[in-house]
Amino acid sequence: MHWSASGMLRPSTVGEAVEMLSAARAAGLEAALLGGGTDLVPALRAGQRQVQTIIGLRRVLELRVRGAGADRLTIGAGVTYTDLVGWSLSPGLARAARVVGSAQIRNTGTVGGALGSARPASDLLTFLTAADAEVLTVSPRGPRRQPLARFLAARPEPDALVTAVRLARPGGPATYLKIGGRQAAYPAEVSCAVVVDRVRHTLACAVGGIGRQPVRMVEAEAYAQAAVDWATGTVSSAAAARFADLVTEATQALTPTLPVGPHGSARYRIHAAGVLAGRAFARCLNPAIARPALAATLLPAAPHSDFLRPDTFGPDTPHADPATPHVDGTGPQGAR
Numbered sequence: 001m002h003w004s005a006s007g008m009l010r011p012s013t014v015g016e017a018v019e020m021l022s023a024a025r026a027a028g029l030e031a032a033l034l035g036g037g038t039d040l041v042p043a044l045r046a047g048q049r050q051v052q053t054i055i056g057l058r059r060v061l062e063l064r065v066r067g068a069g070a071d072r073l074t075i076g077a078g079v080t081y082t083d084l085v086g087w088s089l090s091p092g093l094a095r096a097a098r099v100v101g102s103a104q105i106r107n108t109g110t111v112g113g114a115l116g117s118a119r120p121a122s123d124l125l126t127f128l129t130a131a132d133a134e135v136l137t138v139s140p141r142g143p144r145r146q147p148l149a150r151f152l153a154a155r156p157e158p159d160a161l162v163t164a165v166r167l168a169r170p171g172g173p174a175t176y177l178k179i180g181g182r183q184a185a186y187p188a189e190v191s192c193a194v195v196v197d198r199v200r201h202t203l204a205c206a207v208g209g210i211g212r213q214p215v216r217m218v219e220a221e222a223y224a225q226a227a228v229d230w231a232t233g234t235v236s237s238a239a240a241a242r243f244a245d246l247v248t249e250a251t252q253a254l255t256p257t258l259p260v261g262p263h264g265s266a267r268y269r270i271h272a273a274g275v276l277a278g279r280a281f282a283r284c285l286n287p288a289i290a291r292p293a294l295a296a297t298l299l300p301a302a303p304h305s306d307f308l309r310p311d312t313f314g315p316d317t318p319h320a321d322p323a324t325p326h327v328d329g330t331g332p333q334g335a336r
């Protein structure tokens with residue numbers, strides 16, 4: 001083990017943490033903020049990062065606050081995934097938090113760490129991208145608030161500390177689906193969040209794992225706006241299939257830049273993005289759409305037929321569609 005941190009600092013306020021970060025940098029020391037350490041510690045151990053000063057944020061209680069205003073939710077950077085899992089004020093966010101890693105990762109990993117790492121398929125960031133979240137930071141230049149998409153697209157500010165994220169209170173159903181190597185152990189390969197606002201008649205969809213940061217599916221969103229019957233908040237199964245096609249097409253257009261992971265060729269990602277989006281869309285707006293019918297519409301014939309294994313879906317997906325792997329509506333053990 002060769003991770004060398006010559007100094008561990010433990011501020012108790014945001015102001016102290018920012019001062020320490022800036023002082024370390026002024027002294028020419030490589031400094032890192034430490035949230036839960038689920039990304040930073042393995043990187044230090046593997047020698048991927050060399051750091052002389054670590055600024056532990058655990059004692060900064062103001063970062064661990066969740067708040068609800070009349071129309072907005074604010075979540076401190078020190079809030080863990082476990083804190084979010086049971087949060088009734090944002091069931092969609094709770095669902096995204098619930099499918100992160102294992103219990104240990106959820107207990108220690110924080111919102112600030114997710115933003116600091118900015119993984120392309122981060123469960124939290126994909127959901128927050130669909131939710132049009134804002135990121136609040138503090139640096140020696142003062143506090144700043146910016147849209148999440150801009151925060152992720154910009155170069156990270158090395159002297160800034162994320163203090164919180166902010167999102168609108170839910171105005172309708174939302175869901176989050178992911179596909180990973182093994183559920184509860186690995187980050188997502190491809191993921192999709194759908195957030196519906198039945199008051200403003202809008203639907204947002206973000207797909208993770210298909211670019212440097214989660215990507216909004218703007219054409220599919222525009223289609224959904226017109227396709228949803230806003231009086232009842234429902235859609236037809238044909239509309240769900242069309243929505244899925246639009247997401248597939250948008251993902252296909254990104255082919256030259258699609259990442260290739262241990263399980264995911266570009267072709268896999270394109271296919272998976274459409275399937276997840278169609279399913280998330282239907283789940284939010286018309287859970288009554290027959291799953292076999294939707295699966296048959298979305299899934300091509302072999303050799304893709306084993307792409308979406310039942311064990312790769314979220315825990316509240318009732319063993320994730322027994323019908324999924326087959327186009328004829330039967331599951332791996334036959335029809336149920």
Ligand SMILES: Cc1cc2nc3c(=O)[nH]c(=O)nc-3n(C[C@H](O)[C@H](O)[C@H](O)COP(=O)(O)OP(=O)(O)OC[C@H]3O[C@@H](n4cnc5c(N)ncnc54)[C@H](O)[C@@H]3O)c2cc1C
Binds near residue numbers: 032038077113162
């Ligand atoms: C086995 C394993 C499984 C995982 N599974 C998943 C998964 O299923 N889904 C998923 O999305 N992620 C997963 N992750 C990734 C990880 O848990 C998340 O990225 C987590 O949110 C990181 O938070 P942390 O508090 O542990 O960050 P840390 O490791 O403490 O920090 C990560 C980075 O963020 C910076 N940072 C920390 N706090 C702040 C702050 N307040 N402001 C600015 N920068 C800050 C650090 O300096 C560092 O660069 C997994 C990781 C592991 C090791």
